[in-house]
Amino acid sequence: SITAIGMRPIADCINIFHTLQTPLHLDFLELAIGSPCPTDYPYPNVPLLLHDNCLYHQRYRLRLNPLCPKTWQPYAQFIATHNVCALSLHPPRRPDCTRQELESTIAQLQQTLQVPVFLEVMPFPEHWCSSPESLVDCPLLLDVSHVLIWHRGDWAQTEQTCETLLQSGQVGAIHLSHNRGKADSHDLIPADVWFSDRLDQWRNNYLVTYESLPRQYGQYQRRDRLRCVERNRLRCVERDRLHCVERNRASHVTPTRRINAEF
CATH class of the missing domain: 1.20.5 (Single alpha-helices involved in coiled-coils or other helix-helix interfaces)
Structure with missing residues (x-):
């Protein structure tokens, strides 16, 4: 993900992606918040995954609001002219819509974009999909570090919750990152992290994205x-x-x- 290697010009990010492509078995590039991702940039000939409000046009961010259909069109146009395999979104705040409204909206958005649309599991309770009780009936992006915040850094509970979500059949994508259970800090991933022995299996079944890098590649982490x-x-x-x-x-x-x- 650009989130993992960003705060650099997009050309530098692409060079880092090519450097890490073989050792990390990278099959696609996620355009995401971290560095501006211009709509007119010549991206490499690999599948792209769009995450939240990632696209820029003439230095202006193109915001994608699932509750505002007029914001969908720039993303639909980009997808129509690029090799995009999916799009993932942060769900709206719970006061902004009902569960049924959100589920209907995501179905309409997916029909408009003509690619799978995933709602990301969020770390804090003001959003939909921020707890097992607030999940909606939509395809999900499982962010393992967000679940770690649910459980205040407890690896065993995080593993159990993630396995339950994966067994639900709703998850189509996974974000890999790390933190201390308090903030979504995108820390480098330790070698002994609980999901280290699951990566091969996950890659075969889900779109798996590094939102932060393994420690041995820390020299390539985002510039800040x-x-x-x-x-x-x-x-x-x-x-x-x-x-x-x-x-x-x-x-x-x-x-x-x-x-x-x-x-």
């Missing part, structure tokens, strides 16, 4: 995260330097000075 990592590294270097200075000062205090200090 790299800046944050560098700032933290410099803080650690400065802290270690100050500790070293303090130790050196203490080691050069003479016995006479220590005695005088006691008096």
